Amino acid sequence: MILVEHLTHIYAPGTPLALTSLEDVSLRIEEGEFVVLAGATGSGKTTLVQHFNGLLLPTAGRVLVDGRDTRDKRVRRDLWRTVGLLFQNPEQQLFEENVFAEVAFGCRNLGLDEGTIEIRVRRALEMVGLEPVRFGTLSPFALSRGQQRRVALAGVLAYRPRVLVLDEPTSGLDPAAREQIWQMLKGMQQHGHTVVVITHHMEDAARYADRVVVLHRGKIYRQGTPRQVFGDPEGLRAVGLDVPMPGELMYRLRQRGLPVNTGILTLDEAEAELKKLAPSGKACPVM
Numbered sequence: 632m633i634l635v636e637h638l639t640h641i642y643a644p645g646t647p648l649a650l651t652s653l654e655d656v657s658l659r660i661e662e663g664e665f666v667v668l669a670g671a672t673g674s675g676k677t678t679l680v681q682h683f684n685g686l687l688l689p690t691a692g693r694v695l696v697d698g699r700d701t702r703d704k705r706v707r708r709d710l711w712r713t714v715g716l717l718f719q720n721p722e723q724q725l726f727e728e729n730v731f732a733e734v735a736f737g738c739r740n741l742g743l744d745e746g747t748i749e750i751r752v753r754r755a756l757e758m759v760g761l762e763p764v765r766f767g768t769l770s771p772f773a774l775s776r777g778q779q780r781r782v783a784l785a786g787v788l789a790y791r792p793r794v795l796v797l798d799e800p801t802s803g804l805d806p807a808a809r810e811q812i813w814q815m816l817k818g819m820q821q822h823g824h825t826v827v828v829i830t831h832h833m834e835d836a837a838r839y840a841d842r843v844v845v846l847h848r849g850k851i852y853r854q855g856t857p858r859q860v861f862g863d864p865e866g867l868r869a870v871g872l873d874v875p876m877p878g879e880l881m882y883r884l885r886q887r888g889l890p891v892n893t894g895i896l897t898l899d900e901a902e903a904e905l906k907k908l909a910p911s912g913k914a915c916p917v918m
């Protein structure tokens with residue numbers, strides 16, 4: 632679905648401020664895949680995803696979306712239809728007078744008829760947990776930050792781009808709201824969408840991603856299934872990331888010589904590993 636080949640991005644090339652933000656990144660995202668991009672702050676995550684919808688153009692290398700090169704102006708003009716990008720803090724970009732109009736914006740640009748728009752907007756609001764009758768007529772500016780975030784997300788969901796790219800969609804939200812958004816994104820994947828999410832929440836990445844890609848200083852540092860990537864806590868710590876707590880615990884036990892598996896992602900899996908150490912239900916030797 633998205634093919635990144637030897638992508639280098641330098642902001643303001645040729646000026647004293649030139650900074651290589653991505654260097655020779657190659658990546659392939661398959662149709663229907665759920666990919667999480669992780670990495671310390673400034674590692675290049677936002678710069679990378681802004682190439683997926685042609686907002687940024689490669690300094691070197693190329694990006695193909697559905698086989699079409701984003702350097703082609705005609706391709707770029709239409710790219711938003713295929714790739715819906717939700718920016719970091721999207722609530723700062725709301726501008727319509729009411730929630731309905733805000734969510735309908737992308738659908739209107741697609742030229743859909745009013746009946747279809749109405750159905751899609753209602754559905755999108757329901758998906759993000761905002762009751763359409765109650766919220767549809769409110770000004771987006773009368774909502775809380777978390778609600779505004781949901782409105783922005785609904786605006787992308789409503790026009791149904793095949794690829795959803797979300798830059799830290801859950802930052803600043805409470806655990807229940809975060810969970811709801813991840814569940815909803817998983818549901819979108821089950822309906823055939825490709826989902827790419829930037830997040831600093833490694834627990835969520837472990838639970839929902841098919842593949843985790845870790846960036847470090849503008850390069851791909853690790854990529855693989857959550858089990859593969861989170862099986863190496865020290866490697867991740869070295870680039871400023873942590874691993875989900877159950878995995879960290881198993882890793883430490885293993886270092887003390889106990890025969891537990893590493894690459895553990897959930898508390899249930901950790902419990903099963905501990906039970907292997909004390910199958911009769913007696914106290915675990917290390918506890």
Ligand SMILES: Nc1ncnc2c1ncn2[C@@H]1O[C@H](COP(=O)(O)OP(=O)(O)OP(=O)(O)O)[C@@H](O)[C@H]1O
Pocket residue numbers: 642643650651652670671672673674675676677678679
């Ligand atoms: N508009 C810009 N002009 C110049 N340099 C930029 C610009 N945007 C980002 N950079 C630089 O590019 C590098 C990568 O930034 P980017 O925003 O892609 O990182 P990130 O991994 O998304 O960070 P965060 O997790 O903090 O959002 C950083 O060194 C940053 O200073």
